[in-house]
Amino acid sequence: MLRLLTGLVVLGALMGLLMAGLAIPAIGAGGSATKSGVQAFNDLPSEFSVSPLAQQSRIVDASGKKLIANPYDENRIIVPLTRISGWMQKAQIAIEDARFYEHGGLDVRGFTRAMVSNAQGEGVQGASTLTQQYVKITLQENALRRDDKEAAKAAVAKTYTRKLQELKYALDVERNFTKDQILAGYLNLVYYGDQAYGVEAAAQNYFGISSSKLNLGQSALLAGIVQQPTRYNPVLNPKDSQARRNLVLDRMATLGMASTKDVNAAKKVPVADMLGNRKPPKGTCHRSVEPFFCAYMMEYLQKSPQMAVLGKTPAERLKNINQGGLTIKTTLDMELQAATFKELTKAVPVGNKQNLGAASTVIEPGTGKVLAMAQATDFSASQLNLNADQRYGGSQYGYQFGSTAKTYALVAALEAGMPLDGTIDAPSASPDDPHSFTRSEMKGRCNSDKDWSVENDYRSGGEMSLAQATAESINTAFGQLVIDTGCNKVYDTMNRMGVHQGDGGKIDNTVASITLGAGVMTPMTAAASYATLAARGKYCEPTPIASITTSNGKAIKIPPTACKQVVRADIADGVNQLLMGPLSDRRGTARGLWDVSARPAAGKTGTTNNHNQSWFIGYTPQRSAAVWIGNVKVARANGQLLTLNGKCFGEYGCKRSVFGGTVAAPVWSKIMRHATNDLPVVRFTRPSDKxxxxxxxxxxxxxxxxxxxxxxxxxxxxxxxxxxxxxxxxxxxxxxxxxxxxxxxxxxxxxxxxxxRGYQPPVFQPGTSNPEPDRDAPQPDRRGNSGRGNGNGNSGNGNGGGDEEDD
The missing domain is CATH 3.30.10.20 (Trypsin Inhibitor V; Chain A)
Known part of the structure; x- marks a missing residue:
């Protein structure tokens, strides 16, 4: 109390003298000027509010234990005083405010000395206590967080009025907070140069250690930076920084805070040698262990309608994320993420010179949770997210998805009343003899203004079941199915099940896009769309968010994920049974990769024109995953599509011909094993009699x-x-x-x-020679592959034209 009263007297005298135009110290002065000064001081605001500091938020994995990223405006990590080295506390006090634990906010002795020195022209001396500095920097910080540039400027203006206000606030701070609280606040607040705010971020930035482990020399170096963060930045100006460090060390020795022996030893270490393990700050996601997922998260938090709880605009949300100290728990399974990346890069090494890319997203059906999202590219070389849509950091289009489009025809056909054992009369076609669907037969159903030519990869055709057409992926069979069902019905099904381009727009509505996948989408879109079937017809938008809590542990209420029943459950059950065929049928396009009797799974291969892209999208009742492996750049400058044929795929070797079942499906099977290993076996629901x-x-x-x-x-x-x-x-x-x-x-x-034809072939008896085969009859599969279509497709921005060429 005595210190506080003394401070008030000094301040009153100072104000009076200043108003009288004098510049000499006075203690206990009187007169009208002093009385006027005391009144003016009393009229200043006295209550100082300490707002929470802007601090890093934390983005963590689904377990809440593994850090993915620390988004921030200011590289600051708040720590309690107990986690700050004793050397650091002493060094900062020694150089900034040696009598910190003795005064009540105003160091009368230091203030008087400084005023006398300044009045006598002996150079400018500062007189701010550590508490006053804390007040000044806090006012500036709060103003900057409000985007109030004028207030931020006023907080550090060199005026007597500002100084008096600062002094009065300092008295209030000393009255309401302990010395340790003030010191902790100061050490977490001040700027230590090189984009490091607070002592913890500074310790990590310069030395690669936590502030609790700072030694004498390191503490002195950091403490010396505060006065002029640029001049004494040890990275930019090691010579000045070293001189300043030594000054702090000498001051500590003088005050008895460190022994002469320890000080001399610390001085012998060059500053340059002290920075060997530094961890300089990088962009939020450049320093993330999962940079692509981090970048997706940051875009999602700013732009998803679900994240309106963080602010009305992307800018407001980003500010709250970067400054709010939030804990954002994601849906990412780090073990599955690592396994997904490992399996992708076994096939497509990062940095390969073959123009090869690979990406995979794993989704939880019925919730839309993004469990894994990996790609075989280098984030430092390109930040383009191959899994996500454009607004979340992905491409404008995605990639053509080939015969994976045939799934939507199955849904539409069953919805139209086709039985599960229904048959299709597939026109006969081969690579050299395509079938042409005419304008007249498509009129009113596919709105095509020209004939549509479709190939099969081997001679095939004739009446076949839905199951056979699906397992073997016969192009002409699905061409006929889509025309019979109606292109518009199939197109509507695709839209209901979430199929869209990377820019959010609908895919092209040509018969080629609808039937054979000349349209484009991203792996995340593909995985979420097929998850609709795994969830018995319920489509859920992908979400990477599990929960968000504030810096004080309060949960922020997040709207539930948008889910909608878009396909009848019994229809989805029927399609699930059909899509088990590619994996289980003896002639299925992904045969031998999965034991559906041990753990039921379903899916579809896809390959595009000229073997340009390859896919496998598949699911169990609990997990859905899409795997894309293809040409990142799809065409030459003249528009000619590049091919995957002849390229080498890591441990899978070099392939003369590449289909969805060649590499993408095997990679999918390995990722899906990781995704389901610890899950109970769940079987698909048996289709209804209807x-x-x-x-x-x-x-x-x-x-x-x-x-x-x-x-x-x-x-x-x-x-x-x-x-x-x-x-x-x-x-x-x-x-x-x-x-x-x-x-x-x-x-x-x-x-x-x-x-x-009016001709009945004779019945041959055993032992007689065989007749000439019927040239029009469907021929057996010679290669275990299905077909290829040549139609009209999309082109542009890395997505070539053409239809489907499947395995």
Whole structure:
């Protein structure tokens, strides 16, 4: 109390004398000027509010234990005084305020000495106590956080009014806080140069250690920086910094805070040698252990509608993230993330010279949680996120997704009433003999203004089941299925299930994009879309956020992830059964990679024109993952698509021909094993009788009828009709020999008429020679591959045109 009263007297006298135009110290002065000064001092605000310091937020993994990133405006890490080295505390007090523990906010002795010295022209001496400095810097910090530049400037202005206000606030701080609290606040607040705010960030920046481990020499070096952070920055000006360090050491020796022996030893170490382990600050995500996920997180926090709880605008959100000391718990499974990256880079090494890229996202069905998101590229070389959409740091488009598009045709066909064991009359085609779907047969269903030519990768065609067409990925079968079902219905299904370009726009609505994947999307979009089927028809937008808490541990309420039932559950069950085929069928495009009897899984391969890109998107009931492996740059300057054929894929070797099942599917199987190892086995729900049987109705009997009569009967029953090829039959030439489907069909669907040639092949007895094979009949699979389509696709910005070439 005596110190406080003395301080008030001195301040009152000072104010009076200043107003009288004098510049000499006075203690206990009187007169009208002094009285006026005391009144003016009393009129100044006296209550000082200490706002929380701007500090780093923490982005952590799903366990909450592993740090992913520390976003900040100021590189500051708040620590209690107990975690700051005793040497550091002594060094800062020695050089800034030796009587810190003796005064009440105003060091009368130091103030008087400074005023006398200044009045006598002996040079300018500072008289601010450590408490006064704390007040000044806090006022400036608070003003900057409010974006109040004028207030920030006023907080450090060299005026008597500002100084008096600072003194009065200092008295209030001393009255309401302990010395240790003030010292801790100061050491966490002050700027130590080189973008390091507070002693913990400074210790890590310059020495690569925590502030609790600072030795005598390191503490003296840091303490000396505060007066002029640029001049005494040891990185920029080691000579000046060393001289300042030695001055601090001498001061500590004089005050008895360090022995002469220890001080001399500390002086012998050159500053340059002290900085060998420094950890200079980098951009938030450049120093992250998961830089691509970090960058995605930062964009998501600023731009996702779900994150409006952090602020109305991206700028406001970023400020709260960088300054608020938030703990942002993500959905990222670090072990799965590491495994995903490892499996990708086994196939596509980072920094390869073959223009190869690889990316994978793992999603939890029913929640949209992003469990892993990895890519085989170097963040320091390019920050483009190959998994995410453009607004979250990804590309404008994504990559063409090939035959993975066929899944949406299956959903639409089952929704239209096609039974699970339904059949398709697939036009015959081969690489050298494509089938042309004409404008007339697509009119009203696919809005195509020209014929559409589709190839299969080997001679295939004829009547086949949905299961066979799916397992073997027969292009002409799906071309016919989409036309029969209606392109618009399939397109609507794709949009409902979250398919979109990287820029958020809908994919192109051409028959090629809808049927054979000439459209473009990102791996995250693909994984989330297929997760709809795993979740029995419920689509959830991808989210990387588990929780957000404030610096004092209070939870911020986050709106739930946007989820919506977009496909009937029983329809999804039916598609799940069909999509097990590529993995389980003996001729499936991803056969042998997964034991569906041990742990059910489903998925689809995809390869684009010229073998330019390859995919596998697959799922179990608990996890969905997309794997893309392809050409990062898709075409030459002349527009010619590049190919994956002939390239080498790490431990998978060099491949003459690359399909979705060649590398992408094997990588997917290994990632999915990591994703499901610790999960219980869950089986897909059995399709309902309604889905198994569809809404097929009996066809009128037309075998033996003329084409005209058969057409009339079928149309009257509500079917569409097309005329197929001529076949050997005992039926009279020119008459209907058979139909596809045979006895029942989907109401409103298409029935193909096969016309008799009027020739019945003789029945050969055992032991006789075999007849010449029917050249029009479907030929067996010679290579275990499906087909290829040549149609009209998108192009531009790294995404080549064309349709699908699948495995």
């Amino acid at each position: 889905v198994l049987n569809g809404n097929y109705i009996r066809l009128p009997s037309v075998v033996g009828d003329s084409v005209e009569t058969a057409t009339s009967k079928l149309q009257a029953a509500g079917f569409k009709v097309r005329v197929g090829s001529r076949v050997d039959s005992s039926i009279r030439e020119g008459r209907v020999a058979r139909t596809s489907p045979g006895t029942r069909g989907m109401k409103g669907g298409t029935v193909t008429l096969f016309i008799s």
